[in-house]
Amino acid sequence: MTDQLATRPAEHRSLRQLWAPLGRGLMLAAPGIIMLCGWQYASGRLIRESYVSKPTDIAKRLYELFATGEIWPSLAVTGKELVLSYVIGVTLGLLLGYALGRAPRAARIVEPYVMAFYGIPKIALAPLFVIWFGIGIWSKVMLAGTMVFFLVFYNVYAGVRSIDREVVNLAMVLGANERQLGRHIYLPAAAPFLLLGMRMAIPYAVIGVIVGEFTSSIAGLGLFINYASSTYDPASVFAGIFILLAFVMVMNALATRLERRLLRWRPSMQGVPPEAS
Amino acid sequence: MTDHDTQSALSFRAIRQSFPGLAGEPPLPVLNDISFEVPRGKFVSVIGPSGCGKSTLLQMAAGLLKQTAGQVFHNGILVSDVNRTIGFVPQQAQLLPWKTMIENVEFPLLLRGVKAAERRARAQQAVDKVDLTGFEGHYPYQLSGGMQKRASIARMLVYKPDTILMDEPFGALDAQTRMVMQHDLQTMLAAEGASVLFVTHDITEAVMLSDSVVVMSRRPARILAEVPIDLPRPRDMFEPHAIPGFAEAYDRVWSVFRSELKVRRAA
Structure with a gap:
C-alpha cells in the first residue's frame, strides 16, 4: 500500500492526505449535527421551548457569556476546583495504590476499609463536606478529589498486583534491587492502569465539582447552572452544560495523547509489526 | 572448602523439595535426594518427564526458591539469596x-x-x-x-556471567528456528567458555548440546543416571544423525529415560 502511494504524483498524494481526515471528521460530526438540527426543529414545535431551549439560542447565550466576560469568574473558580481535585486525587491515588500494591500484607488489612469507603456514594457526603471544609472551593475539591482518588487508587493497585512474579524474579536475578524493581518493573507495568484510571476520573472530577457547587457555593459553573435553572433560563443551563462538555472532551483528548506517548510500546498503540524473519 | 567445590561451577547436594499439598492433603514431594555437579566450563543438561521438578533446580541455583533440604553451591559459595551473578534464560x-x-x-x-x-x-x-x-x-x-x-x-x-541457567529456552520455537538457535548457542558458548545448566525434555537437544546428561525420574524425582556425551565439537546441529556416535549416545540416554515413560508397545 505504501509503495502504491509512493509512486503517485505528489499533488495527488497531498490532496488525498488532505481529504481523508476531513472526511473522517465529517463522519464523526454527522450524528451530532443531525441531533442539533432535530433539536432545533422540535423546539417550539414538538416540545415547549421553555423546557429545552434551542441550539441557536444556546449558541447566542454562549457568545454573550464569553463576549461580556460574565462567565469568566465562574469558570475560573470551577477550573481551579477541577485542577486541584484532579491533581490531588491522582497523586494520592497513585501513591497509595502503588504502596499497597507493593505491600500485600498491609494491603490485606487496609483493603476492606478502602473498599468500604469506596462503596459510600460520595454524593451523599456533599453536605457533610460543606460543613467540614466550608462553602468555598475546598468542599468541592475534597468531594471531587475523593472520587478521583478511588478510581486512580484501584487501577494502580490492580496494575501493580497484576505483574507476573516471574518477570520480577528474572529482574532480580539480572541484578535489580528493590528501588530498581519499582522504577523499571512495577511503575512501567502499572502505567497503562494508571492512565486508564486517570481517563475514567475526568468525568468524575466534573461531577464531583458540579454537585459540590449545586449543594452550596458562592461561585462557579455549578452555581451558574443551578441559578439559571431556578430562574427558568434553559438557554443558560444548556450553555453551562456545553461548557462542561467541551472541558471533558478537551481533557479526554489530552489524556489520549498522553496515553499514545507513554504507551507506544503496546501493540494496540501502533500499526502492524513488521514482517519478522 | 574441598577441592571438589572449587572445580564445580554448580554443585547440588542432597536436594529435597516438597510443595505444600492442597487443603488437608500431605505435602507433595517433588525432588528426592538430588546430587550432581556442573563442572566448570561444561554443558550439563537435565532431562526428565514433565512435572518432575527440573525447572525447580534452576530456581534454586538462581536463589529464587529455597529448597526444603540440601544445599546449592555456585563457584563454591552457598546460594542463600537471589543469585545476581548467574545468567538466567527463562522459558519465555x-x-x-x-x-x-x-x-x-x-x-x-x-x-x-x-x-x-x-x-x-x-x-x-x-x-x-x-x-x-x-x-x-x-x-x-x-x-x-x-x-x-x-x-x-x-x-x-x-x-x-560465568555460569548460565537455561530453562527449556527453545521449547516454544518451531523446529527450524530451534536448530539455528542450537547451532548459534554452541558457537557463542565456545567463545564465552561459560558453564551451563540446561533443562529440556528433548533427548536429541540434550545429547547434541551437552557434555553430560542428567536423567531424572518421575515425581518424586531422583537421578536415574548421568550419561557423559563425548561427541567431538563443534557438532552439526542440523544433521545429528550424521555424527558418528550420536545414535549410541542417544540410545544410552533413551534406554534410561524410557523406563519413566509408560510406552505401550505395539503387540
Whole structure:
C-alpha cells in the first residue's frame, strides 16, 4: 500500500492526505449535527421551548457569556476546583495504590476499609463536606478529589498486583534491587492502569465539582447552572452544560495523547509489526 | 572448602523439595535426594518427564526458591539469596515490553550502574553476537518468537556471567528456528567458555548440546543416571544423525529415560 502511494504524483498524494481526515471528521460530526438540527426543529414545535431551549439560542447565550466576560469568574473558580481535585486525587491515588500494591500484607488489612469507603456514594457526603471544609472551593475539591482518588487508587493497585512474579524474579536475578524493581518493573507495568484510571476520573472530577457547587457555593459553573435553572433560563443551563462538555472532551483528548506517548510500546498503540524473519 | 567445590561451577547436594499439598492433603514431594555437579566450563543438561521438578533446580541455583533440604553451591559459595551473578534464560523470553530490544539487552548493565556510553557499546556487541543487528529500536511485540529469544540470550551474555541457567529456552520455537538457535548457542558458548545448566525434555537437544546428561525420574524425582556425551565439537546441529556416535549416545540416554515413560508397545 505504501509503495502504491509512493509512486503517485505528489499533488495527488497531498490532496488525498488532505481529504481523508476531513472526511473522517465529517463522519464523526454527522450524528451530532443531525441531533442539533432535530433539536432545533422540535423546539417550539414538538416540545415547549421553555423546557429545552434551542441550539441557536444556546449558541447566542454562549457568545454573550464569553463576549461580556460574565462567565469568566465562574469558570475560573470551577477550573481551579477541577485542577486541584484532579491533581490531588491522582497523586494520592497513585501513591497509595502503588504502596499497597507493593505491600500485600498491609494491603490485606487496609483493603476492606478502602473498599468500604469506596462503596459510600460520595454524593451523599456533599453536605457533610460543606460543613467540614466550608462553602468555598475546598468542599468541592475534597468531594471531587475523593472520587478521583478511588478510581486512580484501584487501577494502580490492580496494575501493580497484576505483574507476573516471574518477570520480577528474572529482574532480580539480572541484578535489580528493590528501588530498581519499582522504577523499571512495577511503575512501567502499572502505567497503562494508571492512565486508564486517570481517563475514567475526568468525568468524575466534573461531577464531583458540579454537585459540590449545586449543594452550596458562592461561585462557579455549578452555581451558574443551578441559578439559571431556578430562574427558568434553559438557554443558560444548556450553555453551562456545553461548557462542561467541551472541558471533558478537551481533557479526554489530552489524556489520549498522553496515553499514545507513554504507551507506544503496546501493540494496540501502533500499526502492524513488521514482517519478522 | 574441598577441592571438589572449587572445580564445580554448580554443585547440588542432597536436594529435597516438597510443595505444600492442597487443603488437608500431605505435602507433595517433588525432588528426592538430588546430587550432581556442573563442572566448570561444561554443558550439563537435565532431562526428565514433565512435572518432575527440573525447572525447580534452576530456581534454586538462581536463589529464587529455597529448597526444603540440601544445599546449592555456585563457584563454591552457598546460594542463600537471589543469585545476581548467574545468567538466567527463562522459558519465555520475558523481555520487558516497555523497553526497546537494545534497552532490554542493556538492562542488566543499567542495574549495575554502568555508564550510558559503555552500556550502549557492550549491548551493541551482544546484539551483534546474537545476530539481531538492525532491530535495536524495535519493541518486543514487533519481534518474532525466535528474535525475542535471541534478545533474551543477548541480555544474559551482556554481563558475562560465568555460569548460565537455561530453562527449556527453545521449547516454544518451531523446529527450524530451534536448530539455528542450537547451532548459534554452541558457537557463542565456545567463545564465552561459560558453564551451563540446561533443562529440556528433548533427548536429541540434550545429547547434541551437552557434555553430560542428567536423567531424572518421575515425581518424586531422583537421578536415574548421568550419561557423559563425548561427541567431538563443534557438532552439526542440523544433521545429528550424521555424527558418528550420536545414535549410541542417544540410545544410552533413551534406554534410561524410557523406563519413566509408560510406552505401550505395539503387540
